[in-house]
Amino acid sequence: MEFAWPLMFLLLPLPWLVWKKVPAAPETKQTPIYLPNASQWQQTVEMVSTSNNQTTNTKLILIFLTLSWCLLVTALARPQWVGEPIALPTQGHDLLLAVDLSGSMDTEDMVYQRKRMNRLNTVKVVVREFLQERKGDRIGLVVFGDAAFIHTPITRDLDSVSKLLMEAQVEMAGPNTAIGDAIIKSTDVLRDQPEQARIMILLTDGQNTAGEIEPIPAAELAAKHGIKIYTIGIGADSMTQSGLLGFFNNTVNPSKDLDEESLKTIAEKTGGLYFRAKNPEQLQSIYTRINELEPIDQDDQFIHPRKEWFYWPLAFSLFLYLSAYLLKFFNLSNFVMRIKSSANLTTNKGGN
Template sequence: MFEIYWPAAFALLPLPWLLRWLLPAAGRPASALHISFMRRLHQLEPAAGPQARRGTRWPWLLIWLLLVCAVSRPQLLGAPLAPSISGRDMMIAVDLSASMEIRDMQLQDQPLDRLGLVKHWLGAFIERRRGDRLGLILFGSKAYVQAPLTYDLDSVAQWLNESFIGLTGRDTAIGDAIGLGIKRLIQQPASSRVLLLITDGANTAGEIAPIQAAQLAAEQGIRIFTIGVGADSQQHEGLLGLLNGEVDPSIDLDETTLREVAEITGGTYFRARDSASLEAIYAQLDELEPSLRAGRPSHESIPLYPWPLGAAWLLSLGMAVQQARRQLHVA
């Protein structure tokens, strides 16, 4: 495809006429020799009339047009080039403990367990992170790396969808999940180290405490964003449909620790009470940790400006040679 990279250069085309109009006419030197019959010579018709003089202008106009065309940088666009990848490195840690199967969430007015809702909205979040490298940590009684940092986000989403409750044990090792995230992120550039931790409980297993792991993460410049999953208190119906007090399905959620972990590392704590709040959280994460945005697609380009530039040079050389010959002939 043909393209002119700088079309504004054609605004220079009337420049010679503007200069001719604005600048004063060049003065003629006074005659040093007076000839008595000079007046009669001026009355004679010159050998080169106005038509001949106009004919000598077109090479100069053509040269100027060729120079302007070269400045405008015409080019041929070839195949698109692969964009450079410079997004963020983010590890996502998802809780698979027994409490994640509690059905206190809803999706499109249908009851759903916590892990099912996390999978649904986390899948959409992963899809929006094109240009980033994502990794997946699954944790329960122990923490495991299910997907190392990769640009293959489709595989990360697939491994997330294939996870299930109890795959890594039925307890909750939050500290170990953070420690494993640190191990995977420590070798990455400091400006892009991010860990997203999603859980619905408190630390009940593992070898390292969450606060201690958060302090280690802060020393390594890793920011942790924590999401606590669980619905608010609900009225419980007893026998004969009578209300029998409130039930808090999120009683085991340790929000104090999750909030402190986020604050220590410079991150943020979010509470996901339902589908709408989880979607709003992911929208805020997109603003806090933006992924690589696609710019103007780049293409392989073949510059064409040497052609008009070379033509202008050859035409100028031809005119110079012709002028030299004319002077030799006169001499």
């Protein structure tokens, strides 16, 4: 067992310090007791007996309050049961996903399970399945539009990465596409990772239309830091647009703005690969291939399962405090004496 906040035990002498430092209430003078006759003597004996009972009761209350305070401080220190260490996987990837959230990602040219979906929702579904298989990996998320933002740092908590990706919306980072800024932002994150772990997956459906740096110089800077970039161009080659009243349908290329040449160059300069995803099935196969990357060795890490036990001392503390409160207003010794007196009175009546 361990205590999460052991410094709380410094509060143990607090009641004693208060008792020492806070001045006591002034004592009231008692009038002398006169014993002119036997009846008053009997009353005095009863008063002394009651005083002794009250002293016993006070001691018991003090013990209860002391134990209650000690248990309360113990609860504040948060006692925890610590289990045997569980080893975490020592092999895996460190990946950074850079996802385009520009306005064109709202184009509905993808069909997934017989349902037409826009590009971003298709990416969400495929990447979520991809993350569910990333045992032992550490993954981060960068989103970009007019600018690039770190949505989640590199972490083992892949559920949080998946949840935050699912909450991302088109144009959340602006309507344009800052591919160069996304590479620079990812480089800032990845350059502190182990050399073998500097892997970036860049997914976009367009060309660089915003940002402070062009994609190719950004890729050259990433290459100097040993970052390998896998680029994915998403979008169908053709899409049918309905004409007036269902007639005169028109077939267009929704991916005409996709800058494949730049994406290929980015991958080549950094030692990565370029992939083209025209439909959800191709996108899934791309992530399957990325999943086959050589895993890297990571430092041994362990977790210790913990279970909170603070509620046990807290419950006993409240019980003892309540008991002391009841004793203050309910003299146990007097109660016992009354029972004995009642029993004697009943016996005397029976004898008469």
